[in-house]
Amino acid sequence: MNNISGAIGVAHMEELNATQYNRLNKYIYNDLLLRESLKDVAKRSWSGATSSWVATFLVDNPMELLAYLKCNGVHTSQMHVNNDIYTGFKGAIKPCELTGVKEFMDKHLCFPCGSWVTEDDIKTMSDLVHEFYWSKE
Numbered sequence: 001m002n003n004i005s006g007a008i009g010v011a012h013m014e015e016l017n018a019t020q021y022n023r024l025n026k027y028i029y030n031d032l033l034l035r036e037s038l039k040d041v042a043k044r045s046w047s048g049a050t051s052s053w054v055a056t057f058l059v060d061n062p063m064e065l066l067a068y069l070k071c072n073g074v075h076t077s078q079m080h081v082n083n084d085i086y087t088g089f090k091g092a093i094k095p096c097e098l099t100g101v102k103e104f105m106d107k108h109l110c111f112p113c114g115s116w117v118t119e120d121d122i123k124t125m126s127d128l129v130h131e132f133y134w135s136k137e
Contacts, residue, residue: 023115030113037126053114058107
């Protein structure tokens with residue numbers, strides 16, 4: 001998020017009604033629960049709390065984990081895609097090695113943490129992620 005988006009968001013915070021406020025708090029609460037329940041197997045991609053509907057983690061074998069979770073009824077995704085892989089940018093930018101971007105792309109996985117996600121959902125996700133990694137030991 002850039003500073004302009006942040007300023008707009010802060011300005012709107014003053015006008016939040018109870019439903020919006022509860023939804024925002026639920027995002028933050030769910031994010032904190034996810035972070036705590038996965039701390040021994042996944043690292044958050046940043047340290048602050050999120051008010052988003054997904055929480056991004058850095059994990060080993062993200063595509064295998066994604067497939068495992070999907071087979072068990074949990075939808076996760078790699079929402080963040082670096083733009084230089086799209087064909088529309090071929091020839092428009094000079095190829096370069098984006099080491100940090102590549103490392104992020106190789107490790108990130110986004111978990112749902114929106115207001116519709118329950119504590120039971122988070123426990124299920126956590127249990128499945130731990131089960132996946134324990135099966136690899």
